[in-house]
Amino acid sequence: MAAETGFVAGIDLGATKILAAVFDRGMKVRAQAKVKTPGSGSADQVLAAILSALDIALAELDLKRSDLEGLGVAVPSPVNRRKGIVLSTPNMGMKDFPLRDRLAGLSGLPVALENDVQAGTLGELRGGALRGKKYAAAFFVGTGIGGGLVLDGRLYRGSTGSAGELGHMILQDGGALCGCGRRGCLEALASRTAMARDAVAAAASGKAPILLDHAGTDFRKYRSSAFARSVESGEKAIERIVERSAYWLGVGAANVTAVLNPEAVLLGGGMVARFPDLYKDIAFRSLKDHLMPALGGTVELLITKLGDLAVPLGAAWASRDLAAGRESAAAREVTGAREDMDGQEAAE
Ligand SMILES: [Zn+2]
Structure with missing residues (x-):
């Protein structure tokens, strides 16, 4: 029997963990592995950790790197996809860092580079x-709120590649301070960081003893699992904080619906995956309440199907598209066409 071929891998390089997944020709996930992101701030160590996550996932399938057709990597930073450069992830030692070429050199594979949220949107779009x-x-x-836009069946990237910063729509002028330095952004109202800020205050004032016991008053320990434990134990003050996040997402969804007239708004990410029903109900109600009447009934609200795998799947698809772009560029060379081909823009 001939060995199976057509595997690609996708990597989600996160601030705290690296998730590698291997997909078969039909883009079905076949193996995955998670390692901690080195906290050293050294790009070399991050590169080594990426390869170690990849090798663990490959070993599950008895595969080697050379059995892959390509590798996609998604990073929490704006990227220059054409040049394969990570613009800035200071805590990983990558500023204007040529991640694509460095990883290609180390792995021996063609590498596609993506922003993580755009990869997540692409993953949900394709699979x-x-x-x-x-x-x-x-x-x-x-930690923040990322966004992605699909127009005419393709990922919309904007003039400089940074379209879809939906978390930085200002919904409350003069409101809570945002990581971007302005006030009242959706991210400052509805991200896990915003929820943690409010939950620490609730815990410190005695309204959430289980959460206080579990996570103390260090907001960095307020991960989605801590929220889940608290809400499942009946801590209403914390449940209301999650509901408020869903409410503000509904407001953001109504704004983006007014601008783009989409068929669907998707909610994803760790908090949504922990509280899918709560987000679906409350965000959808809020979306309807804030939607301009002429758009009523035009848009549905969807919850992530892929969870953690959305980003690796999108990165793996970027790698597939890169290969397809190379093939069509080669075909054009044969026919003498002169289009300037950026393979990465192919076939979204
Ligand atoms: Zn902001």
Whole structure:
């Protein structure tokens, strides 16, 4: 029997963990592995950790790197996809860092580079809750709030590649301070960081003893699992904080619907994956309440289908598209066409 071929891998390089997943020709996930992101701030150590996560996942399938057709890597930073450069992830020692070429040199594989949220949107579009949608917006709720836009069935990237910063729509002028330095952004109202800020205050004032016991008053320990434990134990003050996040996402979804007239708005990211029903109910109600009447009934609200795998799947698809772009560029060379091909823009 001939050995199976057509594998690609996708990597989600996160601030705290690196998730590697191997997909078969049909883009079905076959193996995955997680390692901690080195806290050293050294790019070399991050590169080594990426390869170690990849090798662990490959070993599960008895594969070697050379059995892969390509590798996609998604990073929490704006990227220059054409040049394969990570613009800035200071805590990983990558500023204007040529991650694509460095990783290609170390792995011996063609590498596609993506921003993580855009990869997540692409993953949901090709193999998740947005499959078959032509017009959609996606919000990913984590430490911050990332966004992605799908227009005419393709990921929309904007003039400089940074379209879809849905977390930085200002919804409350003069409101809470945002990581971007302005006030009242959706991210400052509805991200896990915003929820942690409010939950620490609730815990410190005695309204959430279970959360206080579990996570103390260090907001960095307020991960989605801590929120889940608290809410499941019946701590209403914390449940209301999560509900408020869903409410503000509904407001953001109504704004983006007014601008883009999408068929669907997707909610994803760790907090949403922990509280899918709560986010679906409250965000959808809020979306309807804030939508301009003429748009009523035009948009549905969807919850992530892929969870953690959305980003690796999108990165793996970017790698597939890169290969397809190379093939079509080669074909054009044969026919003498002169288009300037950026393989990475192919076939979204
Ligand atoms: Zn902001």
